[in-house]
Amino acid sequence: METNTTTPCSSSVTVRRNPRRKARDTPLFSTSRLPSQSTSSSDLPQISSFPFQDILSEKIQQNSPTIITATSPSPPQHSVLENLKVYLRIRPLVPLKGSTKNAGEQNEKWRQKNVWPQNLSKKNSVKEKKISKKKSNESCITVSEDFRSVTLLPPPPLQETKRIKSEVFEGFSYVFSAESTQSEVFEKMVNPLVEDFLGGKSGMLAALGPTGSGKTHTVFGSPREPGMVPLTLKRIFKSAQGCDSQSSRRFYLSIFEICAERGKAERICDLSSDKPDLSMQQSAIKGLLEVPIHDVAEAELLIARALLKRSTATTNANSQSSRSQCIINIRGGSEIADVETDEQSNSAVLSIVDLAGAEREKRTGNQGARLAESNFINNTSMVFGLCLRSLFEHQKNPKKALQKHFQNSLLTRYLRDYLEGKKRMTLILTVKSGEDDYIDASYLLRQASPYMKIKFTNTEPQPNLLCNKRQLQATSKAEQSKRMKLVKFDASMMERKIVGHENRLPDEGDLTSCSADFKCSTPIKLNSDDLKKERTHQIMQSFAKALWNVLKQYNEKLKVAESENQILRENLRNEKKRSIEMEKELKNLRSCCTCSKDNLMATTIVKVGENFESMVHSELQTSCGIDEEKLDLDSSDHVKSECSSSPRKFECTPGDDQRNKKCSGEKGNPSPSQKQDMCSEVLNQNIPSNLSGPECIDEEQEHEAMVRSLETDASSPSTCVPNDNYQSSQIHESSPGTGNIHEDLSELNNVVTERLDHKSCITVRNSSNESSTYVQPGCQLGENDEIGDSLELLVSLKDVEPTQKQDHVDVPDSGIRPNISCNSSKKEKPKRRLLPKSSVLVREISTCDADEFDKPKGSGGGKNLAASGRQRTQGSISLLRLLKSNLHL
Ligand SMILES: Nc1ncnc2c1ncn2[C@@H]1O[C@H](COP(=O)(O)OP(=O)(O)OP(=O)(O)O)[C@@H](O)[C@H]1O
Helix, strand or coil: CCCCCCCCCCCCCCCCCCCCCCCCCCHHHHHHHCCCCCHHHHHCCCCCCCCHHHHHCCCCCCCCCEEECCCCCCCCCCCCEEECEEEEEEECCCCCCCCCCCHHHHHHHHHHHHCCCCCHHHCCCHHHHHHHHHHHCCECEEECCCCCEEEECCCHHHHHHCCCCCEEEECCCEEECCCCCHHHHHHHHHHHHHHHHHCCCCEEEEEECECCCCHHHHHCECCCCECHHHHHHHHHHHHHHHHCCCCCEEEEEEEEEEECHHHCCCEEEECCCCCCCEEEECCEEECCCCEEECCHHHHHHHHHHHHHHCCEECCCCCCCEECCEEEEEEEEEEHHHHHHCCCHHHCEEEEEEECCCECCHHHHCCCCHHHHHHHHHHHHHHHHHHHHHHHHHHHHCCCCCCCCHHHHCHHHHHCHHHHCCCCCEEEEEEEECEHHHHHHHHHHHHHHHHHHHCEEECCCCCCECCECHHHHHHCCHHHHHHHHHHHHHHHHHHHHHHHHHHCCCCCHHHHHHHHHHCCCCEEECCCHHHHHHHHHHHHHHHHHHHHHHHHHHHHHHHHHHHHHHHHHHHHHHHHHHHHHHHHHHHHHHHHHHHHCHHHHHHHHHHHHHHHHHHHHHHHHHHHHCCCHHHCCCCCHHHHHHHHCCCCCCCCCCCCCHHHHHHHHHCCCCCCHHHHHHHHHHHHCCCCEHHHHCCCCCHHHHHHHHHHHHHHHCCCCHHHCCCCCCCCCCCCCCCCCCCCCHHHHHHHHHCCCCCCCCCCEEEEEEECCCCCCCEEECCCEEECCCCCCCCEEEEEEHHHCCCHHHCCCCCCCCCCCHHHHCCHHHHHCCCCCCCCCHHHHHHHHHHHCCHHHHHCCCEECCCHHHHHHCCEECHHHHHHHHHHHHHHCC
């Protein structure tokens, strides 16, 4: 009847918990579990150290031209996400003409001179003005130490009245303080763009800010302080001259403005030509003139002329305020590309945009046409800002659709790709740091703060000069192969022509790989910066290769370790199986030992008896001349009865010590006669009792212990007759006509008739296995549990004891022996060593009285026999008599 132990408790909630997850071993940990003896660890492939030094020591010759191939380091632009770079430039309060100590005064003078209209009516109150001007000339913008953020501090009146607190705007790519120079701005802000442009990437720089904040100054500059455009042109042509690539590259410049005269519709004016207004088709301006430029002077002249045409006007905020959005495009192209394919398709464009500054009517004091221009300017600035804002929000939340604010102005339409994040753009915000300009600065910075988080997915196809996809798709394979040959030829020719033998020729593998995937290569001489990039690329490439090799090695090592681990697991499994089998075997043995102890003992006795019988039988044949036919080994009882009246004589042949040693040491299978001789020899020896050390068999400790116990109980030394001589092996039949007596005689044939000293201990080993027989002369004679041919005799006179006190020893019943027979002995081997029959016999001899021998049946004769309840047969009595008479007991 089953009881439900999982009785649910109504008030309890059963929570089923998942089993705990086992933490995975780390490879290191698992390898540490491997056996330390694992010799295969030395066989594992050795992993070489990472060649940092070799890789970093790579050098590229500065003057050697490098050929950019399709496999060369073009960064993966399709997946690169770049943040919109936003720079901030703070216009100084006054032009930096001297020290900054009296900058406020200089700025004031400058403002008094330049600001229009000047209010002359207030000249009387100069003191008050100065005080207020001083206050207003204090900078409201503080640049952080890392030039990444600014703190905008509102002027005290605003703090008091409107409780406006200071604001921190951070995240700028760089903040150019009022002390920054044009070259510094160029190097940090524009130069990367120019580098990219020279590398084939398009880019745009747009200047944003309130009117008079220095946008035009930053973009175009002045003859003293050239702005970004002239510096860019210088940079471009400088690099072109340094690499002497004029034959392969050309630059084109276009400049135009978008304005709205008198508040009318926007129009596009090409400032480099006298053409009428241009129209815009999608994002392209139709009819825009691109002027090829060959040097800086030519370009600067072109720009100067164009700026003269630009719409400017004087306002209260700026004496020469821009009234239009001015865009300058510098396009780079190659001659080959120009000749063979479309010019526009395979060139990079660098655009620099000078936006008209947002204006506040209060500050500018514009009226009429100026005011209409202000609306246009502000509207364009607003649309521009809205486009960026929409892009930011769209990127922030893709579910939010990208608003098409770009459609609201020509400028944003033209810059659509940039404003939608498809092309890379850089913004520079310009602000004035005066307290009066706090509101303008605050508005701009608040508006532009999200712009810094805009990302550009530069999906623009790499206009890598000859590597134009459209071009390659349009041309057939034959043409492409021809072009590749041409490119190779040109490359080799150019290298020979320009740099001679110092040049590094392109690897054949590079060129073949280039032709394989058909991304063409173009030989381009690179300047020092390009060489740096190339070196960096090569280092990275080498790093990648080395890393790959190391990973390969680790992979191999891992495989080897895994196979080794598998082998070890299999071994472990086998060992477990073996251990289980052995445990089972052990259990069986234990059960056998505990349950059938008596059976085992009897079986052992039977085995020994059989051995003895067989030995005696054979011996009798040889030495006593008794026919084998007369022997009936199967009827031992009968033999015993027959032997009871047959006297026996045992003669021991004297032997020497060496034979004794030989006898004890041999493990062969001597013949019965040999055994007899050996035993006789051994018995003639007086071997010290301490022979049990090396010569005595250690595995017979049980018997020795038994013998010792008998020794202590020895009460009648007279039972043992000390004699120096042993007699054995000779059987004298005293009762003729009893042919079966030979069986009993054969039992005793190998049993040694000995006379030993009390202190002698003889061990005779004549076996191929480990069994042995211990004989206590005069006391006990028995058979060992020997299996097979082994015979070992241990004779120790010292151990001679009366047999009456040895009842604790399992003395086998001689009457039972034959009946048990060999059935069980054949099935299983004896597990225990029992007393040999010889010892039992000796015991019986010692205990038998003369009277007992006279009795036909020895029932109740000896104490020992009586104790065991055994009835002595006539044959055994006669045998005992015989032994006693021969041993002189
Ligand atoms: N960093 C500067 N260092 C010296 N002078 C500067 C600097 N920035 C601007 N200025 C001067 O300030 C005046 C106004 O500058 P600019 O015309 O560049 O302003 P703007 O932002 O272009 O104004 P607008 O939008 O009205 O055109 C110029 O005379 C210019 O020389």
